[in-house]
Amino acid sequence: MAHSQQTAPFDYVIFGATGDLTMRKLLPALYNQLRIGHVPEDARIIGTARSELSTEEYRTRAQEALEHFLPAPHKDAALIERFLKKIHYVTLDGTKEDPASWDDLHTVLKQSPADRIRVFYFSTAPQLFEAISENLHRFSFITPQSRVVLEKPIGTDSASARAINEGVSRFFKEEQIFRIDHYLGKETVQDIIALRFANPVFNAVWSAEHIQSIQITAAETVGVEGRAAYYDTSGALRDMIQNHLLQVLSLCAMEAPADLGADSVRDAKVKVLKALRPIPPEKVASETLRAQYITGTMDDVKVPGYLEELGDNSNTETYAVMRAYVDTPRWKDVPFYIRTAKRSHKKVSEVVVTFKKTASSLFGKDGEHNRLVIRLQPNEGFGLALNIKNPSAADFSLQHGAMDGRFAPADGSLIPDSYERLMLDAVRGYPALFIRRDEVEAAWAWVEPTLQTWAANKVPMTHYPAGSYGPKEARAFIATTGDAWHEDMKN
Numbered sequence: 392m393a394h395s396q397q398t399a400p401f402d403y404v405i406f407g408a409t410g411d412l413t414m415r416k417l418l419p420a421l422y423n424q425l426r427i428g429h430v431p432e433d434a435r436i437i438g439t440a441r442s443e444l445s446t447e448e449y450r451t452r453a454q455e456a457l458e459h460f461l462p463a464p465h466k467d468a469a470l471i472e473r474f475l476k477k478i479h480y481v482t483l484d485g486t487k488e489d490p491a492s493w494d495d496l497h498t499v500l501k502q503s504p505a506d507r508i509r510v511f512y513f514s515t516a517p518q519l520f521e522a523i524s525e526n527l528h529r530f531s532f533i534t535p536q537s538r539v540v541l542e543k544p545i546g547t548d549s550a551s552a553r554a555i556n557e558g559v560s561r562f563f564k565e566e567q568i569f570r571i572d573h574y575l576g577k578e579t580v581q582d583i584i585a586l587r588f589a590n591p592v593f594n595a596v597w598s599a600e601h602i603q604s605i606q607i608t609a610a611e612t613v614g615v616e617g618r619a620a621y622y623d624t625s626g627a628l629r630d631m632i633q634n635h636l637l638q639v640l641s642l643c644a645m646e647a648p649a650d651l652g653a654d655s656v657r658d659a660k661v662k663v664l665k666a667l668r669p670i671p672p673e674k675v676a677s678e679t680l681r682a683q684y685i686t687g688t689m690d691d692v693k694v695p696g697y698l699e700e701l702g703d704n705s706n707t708e709t710y711a712v713m714r715a716y717v718d719t720p721r722w723k724d725v726p727f728y729i730r731t732a733k734r735s736h737k738k739v740s741e742v743v744v745t746f747k748k749t750a751s752s753l754f755g756k757d758g759e760h761n762r763l764v765i766r767l768q769p770n771e772g773f774g775l776a777l778n779i780k781n782p783s784a785a786d787f788s789l790q791h792g793a794m795d796g797r798f799a800p801a802d803g804s805l806i807p808d809s810y811e812r813l814m815l816d817a818v819r820g821y822p823a824l825f826i827r828r829d830e831v832e833a834a835w836a837w838v839e840p841t842l843q844t845w846a847a848n849k850v851p852m853t854h855y856p857a858g859s860y861g862p863k864e865a866r867a868f869i870a871t872t873g874d875a876w877h878e879d880m881k882n
């Protein structure tokens with residue numbers, strides 16, 4: 392996936408510029424890329440939203456966001472000042488079809504050469520994507536050098552995802568469309584490719600012959616914060632599994648791509664998604680588990696349950712597990728457990744690969760499972776649990792030994808936030824770390840029967856106290872296929 396760090400001059404037009412994502416992630420990401428020299432001096436950021444703000448007022452908001460969200464070592468008053476000068480704000484309702492609404496955006500964009508790269512970043516609800524695309528077309532904003540970045544979620548089910556994809560592709564070619572999944576921007580997620588394919592020690596044993604199971608977990612301590620209105624219509628499965636965790640699964644399970652070009656990697660991933668064994672409605676109760684957090688304790692502080700936070704009744708899950716099988720010869724009957732939770736005991740995203748025990752009469756009894764833990768965040772790195780000789784034993788009895796590695800940059804700098812890489816890859820026109828249309832649609836197709844069965848309340852909602860690992864039913868769930876959750880393992 393080698394590519395140049397340099398970008399050509401660009402105009403980044405953000406729809407949804409007053410929103411949480413822009414303030415928390417997008418502006419800090421662009422600032423940091425300026426800090427490390429990847430953003431050319433004449434690049435510009437044009438924020439748009441319906442709120443009536445002047446550029447000066449918007450810059451003040453942006454400055455507050457940077458002060459709040461940048462890590463302390465990255466804050467530099469002079470650089471923030473330089474960054475803010477790149478920002479312009481245009482009040483605009485992206486769905487408005489009258490030409491006058493778009494005049495101000497025209498005026499700002501006309502200040503750049505006509506062949507300048509334009510990135511339109513849709514950081515709004517997906518229902519607006521088609522209308523904004525159509526207006527960009529109608530009012531002649533889409534140039535050959537334009538790209539569009541689509542934030543997740545792409546729809547809420549297969550039909551809506553298809554409709555969004557079709558709607559946007561009426562105005563942008565597929566090579567201009569960058570569907571973002573910020574997990575693919577995480578260095579540690581990309582490390583799955585490196586660990587698997589650059590190391591014979593893993594590559595040679597990466598199959599059902601040696602692997603018993605793979606757990607993919609993304610647990611967060613946060614609840615739904617200010618996003619309850621969105622989250623309650625989404626839930627854990629749509630919010631995390633359909634996109635981020637199925638992408639991680641694809642990287643864990645894909646065959647070696649022919650090369651690291653965008654199409655080769657995405658071809659390899661989509662084959663995995665299409666090979667996922669369907670979970671028909673009658674199997675949803677045994678192959679999935681959903682739960683909601685109730686009042687609990689976090690860091691010795693009592694925190695409310697989901698329904699109290701929402702102030703309403705709801706059947707939306709804040710915890711979800713699915714047992715997946717990839718029906719290819721490599722993964723014959725290997726369970727992949729995909730799990731996500733809000734208000735969990737701790738924040739952890741990881742991949743846990745449990746290898747089969749080696750039956751050996753040499754040591755009297757089998758050793759423990761070898762286990763590879765890829766820590767996506769925090770404490771980014773990997774652990775490998777091995778069997779070694781017990782040094783204080785006179786015989787050849789075994790004990791647990793561990794290797795540990797860090798993914799941190801060698802120069803001691805912080806691992807870049809995932810949006811940094813992705814936002815500039817869109818400028819570069821480099822799509823390898825973005826999701827192709829067929830991937831999105833295959834992922835929706837696989838989760839859909841579960842979503843429908845849950846929506847019909849055919850699977851009971853279980854509960855867990857905020858600050859715990861999840862519902863007690865999760866242990867029995869994983870035990871039915873002979874496994875245990877990582878937190879319950881000895882190594």
Ligand SMILES: NC(=O)C1=CN([C@@H]2O[C@H](COP(=O)(O)OP(=O)(O)OC[C@H]3O[C@@H](n4cnc5c(N)ncnc54)[C@H](OP(=O)(O)O)[C@@H]3O)[C@@H](O)[C@H]2O)C=CC1
Pocket residue numbers: 406407408409410411412413439440441442483484485486513514515516517519542543544621
């Ligand atoms: N926040 C997050 O952590 C994440 C968010 N996302 C996704 O990103 C998108 C944005 O999320 P988030 O920032 O949290 O949402 P917010 O609700 O905070 O922001 C929505 C933004 O859209 C603008 N907007 C709404 N309607 C229009 C319109 N007709 N024309 C132009 N602008 C409009 C709003 O501004 P105004 O009201 O002034 O028009 C606001 O700037 C969502 O799809 C979300 O699911 C994805 C991953 C994480």
Ligand SMILES: O=C1O[C@H](COP(=O)(O)O)[C@@H](O)[C@H](O)[C@H]1O
Pocket residue numbers: 609611630631740
């Ligand atoms: O897309 C989303 O991701 C975040 C979790 O991202 P992470 O990088 O902190 O793991 C999640 O909080 C949010 O609900 C979801 O929409």
